[in-house]
Amino acid sequence: MSTTAHTIDEVQGRDEPDRVFRRYVFNNHETCSNCFCRIKSDHRRVSKGTQGRDLESKATRAETVRLWPTEPGEIGPEGPCVGSQQVDNTAIAKYPVRTVCEDCGSIAGRADSDPLSRRKALARAETLADRLAKVGEPVQLDLLKHLVGHLKSQEDLSSYDTECFEAATTIAVREARDRR
Incomplete structure (x- = not known):
């Protein structure tokens, strides 16, 4: 053998x-x-999210405004909610990867x-x-x-x-x- x-x-x-x-x-x-x-592929990774062609609409976000307690016994450790305000969110905005076939237009190259x-x-x-x-x-x-x-x-x-x-x-x- x-x-x-x-x-x-x-x-x-x-x-x-x-x-x-x-x-x-x-x-x-x-x-x-x-x-x-x-x-x-025309995108590149950056420290926060992905930088690409499309920016998700998250440039601002609502943040709760609370009344800070001055005396013990107030509601919650941060006080009651008195409203909200818009805060700049571009530092954590996400740029998603958008891959579109240049020949047929298929999103992410998926079959129809x-x-x-x-x-x-x-x-x-x-x-x-x-x-x-x-x-x-x-x-x-x-x-x-x-x-x-x-x-x-x-x-x-x-x-x-x-x-x-x-x-x-x-x-x-x-x-x-x-x-x-």
Whole structure:
């Protein structure tokens, strides 16, 4: 009986074809799950919150004004509430990260819940093939488009965009790897 030594890359290897779509495209925070384009990030962290394009409307806040007690037995340790006043809050204002796909306008790069038309799905299959190529996954564009088109034309599958793209990617990647 003989054993063969393997390099670390051979042991870890690449993901199985059925995991490629979810890992490198759909669940990748750098990729828009709606159109499969790369999402650009234009924010940076600062000491308080995040500095970005949008400021939440918290520049002022109401602060309670209390009457300070002068004698023991007054209500509460700070006295009764006599009103409120607006206080500048910009020191703790939060600048939330706003990520919007520049290609399709998807907020945070999330896939739309409305199903794509067959034509739009075929156009996105081309972008999907480009994204897979950029992560080093081989894929046959013609086969990927054919599979997406076929799955989207099936009445019982046409509303399941993610599943259609995932199944088509699995088969197209498997076929491309076998031809290498």
